[in-house]
Amino acid sequence: MAPKVLVSDKLSETAVQIFRDRGIDVDFEPNLGKDKDRLLEVIGQYDGLAIRSATKATEKLINAATNLKVIGRAGIGVDNVDLNAASKKGVIVMNTPFGNSITTAEHAVSMMMAVARQIPEASASTHAGKWEKSKFMGVELTSKTLGVIGAGNIGGIVCDRAIGLKMKVIAYDPFLSEERAAQLGVKKVELDELLERADFITLHVPLTDKTRNILSRENIAKTKKGVRIVNCARGGLIDEEALAEALKSGHVAGAALDVFAVEPATESPVFNLPNVVCTPHLGAATTEAQENVALQVAEQMSDYLLTGAVSNALNMPSVTAEEAMVMGPWIKLAEHLGAFIGQMTEEPIKAINILYDGVVSTMNLEALNCAAISGIMKASNPDVNMVSAPVIAKERGISLSKTTQEKSGVFDAYIKLTVVTDERERSIAGTVFSDGKPRFIQIKGINIDAEIGQHMLYTTNNDVPGIIGTLGQTMGENGVNIANFTLGRAAVGGEAIALLYVDDVISDPVLKKLCDTGLFKSVKPLEFDVA
Template identity: 60%
Template sequence: MPKVLISDKMSPRAAEIFRERGIEVDEKTGLDKEELAAIIGDYDGLAVRSSTKATAKILEAATNLKVIGRAGIGIDNIDLAAATNHGVVVMNTPFGNSITTAEHAIAMLFALARQIPAADVSTQAGKWEKSRFMGVELAGKTLGVVGCGNIGSIVADRAQGLKMRVLAFDPYLSPERAQEIGVTKVELDDLLRRADFISLHTPLTDKTRNIIGERAFGLMKLGVRLINCARGGLVDEAALKVALDTGKVAGAALDVFATEPAKESPLFGHPNLVATPHLGASTSEAQVNVAIQVAEQMADFLLTGGVTNALNMPSMTAEEAPRLKPYMALARQIGGFAGQLTRSGIRAVSIEYEGHVAGLNTKPLTAVVLEGLLKPNLESVNMVNAPVIARERDIDVSEVLHEREGDYHTLIRLTVTTETQTRTVAGTLFANRAPRIVEVHGVPLEAELSDHMLYIINDDRPGFVGALGAALGKYDLNIATFNLGRSVKGGYAVALIAVDQPIEQEVLDAVAGLDYVQQVTHLSF
């Protein structure tokens, strides 16, 4: 039974879902890093919000961990690179609090335009400073949205309902999508120059850190208003303080800060600042939604292999996982076959999907092929980190899809180019469930793989099979299956032989010493 730790406060519905799905769950919140490190090795899954810090040190101690689920969008508290290196899937819930966060940004927009928080304080203090709080209309103004994904696009939609013009900067926003949601796609500098209000909805990365800083403020209109309900660190708070003091920025509304909890800040107390304590996702509906989503996603992964909203591996729905399972087994065998024969550095990998498999989700299959290929020569490789390891080693990986059927209803062919040679291996499924190798090094044959196998390349000469049988018999090795193919008459032959007992080195030496043998390798699956 998989075991999950919920280490941050979240809706009780998350724990209920885990238990309903047959997963053991512990709820232990408020753990410090030493306490978490001491127990994390007992768990297959870790469900967090923003308080728990899944650092490299924690992940080092998480020897059984398979998945981290973030109930929310941002993963600033999770070391994604370390998780990937340790083969841990990291998931988030990008849709559960999108509406809630977008609505908070719109609320901040109104608060800035009409100075509502300051007017409330003044009025409740017994003052009636009607002339002091002269606001501005939103209708007809230009809103610049930095980051137009799930939340940004909702903000854009709501702003258009307020009759605002919307500019959007997002490198991943296609012209077609921009047209569909009714925004004008522009470059960042153009947005900064033209916008009356600017709302941030982009993740915090090395590229976006302090994206709104001294240079950006210099490009903005006099009297611009800024909203940040995304991530602290997107705004250079010292530069914002200067811009507020000089009047370049007429007002700023911040729900997030570079350091949280933000108990003190040079911005606090500024008359033109509206501040809230990271309330973007703080509605009862959003908290329930993200808790349900993270629990369902993690349960699907732990029980069926389904991968949804993963940030470091291809997605594979819970419905797809059973259909892909036999193909995953085939992909792992093909990769493992080639990996056990590889003796020099890999330069390139090409994976061809032919027939029925070409119409499936092949990204997870490619990850599994790479896992099988790299595992014989590297420790701690799995389908999560295998693509990353391949990139780090400058291995060129390509996929080719052929929806047409060839000799088989479905076929996966792997071509591996190393420093010394190019090798191919191909496989199919018999009865849509049983993996079979059907081609090795261009030679057709059909073989079921097993625990103890001999892979032999030999000259195609009479008498070899008899000599091989006699050699194996000398060491009391019983042949379970014998699969043989050849390139051309009198050329070279490839044999895949399954035996019932473990194969010792002296057996390999004896077979290698037979006439006509070019290569002999022990394979295990």
């Protein structure tokens, strides 16, 4: 059955057609996002939800979305999506961070020019029939120092455009490497130096606990007298009260704001102050940008629903369509390894350690980590998936570590998963054969070669005669057909294990018969999702 997507905001018809062309059943109801009650009634029918900013994907809506797998936000901001609720429910949240980058960067440069030359006020004055040429004395951008706070995608474009205007560009960004700074042609500085040196300051960072009020009263006081400030990123990055005071005192010569702490902004301390340019969050408001982000979100959601490819997800590692094809068997193996450990472990898990050996160590390890954790967590919560499992593990205080190494054994690659509890460590390793089928190759340090089936039986015992006969006879007498039988032992007469792949679920009476023989230390039925 084809996946079903609801478009509840105003996306372009071209974007909607992308879903149809990809074979996805799509309902285009661009005004539904504003009707919370009706949206809540119908959301359970859909695998995907495509939105802009009007639809509010609240915890209540997400919990009602029983089939939902992905939310696609056409645009960069996901303030209208409860990301934590989506992650717990296992719903991937995607955005389109690059579709409006050029538009937003151009708006920032336009705002900088407007405040440098007081264009809005001069335009209003001229429209009023005045000719106040001497009143609007501006400043040139050439040779001025531009301080860019946040030199990521949009900030990097602003740097490029500013250099083209012959400005000197300095940038503050904790994640900006010296190599990237050199590539951009900017000088990387600390925030205090930027504040002291910049003639213009432009912000291009997300709103987080660390960036909130990054231009605080204290930091605005550190700026160069006569500085002009531009914010086309997010409201809340600037203390608007402090900015208004600095504008009134003349310490800040001008400001250009496209975003505000409260939006829609019907009032602000900076409104109606001289040389303050304000626009209603127009950063991404061009025909090209709106079309680009709509097309991108349709393609991204279609890719995920049809191929498993994950792009620009905010709560899961991205996996390209090519990676999904190559990594599919390895992701399945990681899930199986986790499922084995999860079903075998009854006490609380303290730590998960994953070793990647050989060619698998060069793959998308974050995705493989998520698959392994998901396999573990499903033993106690069947509803978890690769999105929700890491969130649950973190909430439980489980630490995760991974190690990579070059090929070290007979296999080209393998994954070894170890969990640590207060009572023991438990480990299992597996690989993917050339036929694309995952196999278990080691349990508790004992080498084996076990095909993985839906219904399995795991036993531990001392290495004594009669184990194979007892298992075979008991299964046969009770109508349980054995598809595959694997044995392994640590040493002659030492600890031994058996792993049986059987055709049907093994009943409790059969398990009791095996336990009653006294030959086995443990008898554990296992179930694996091999679909």
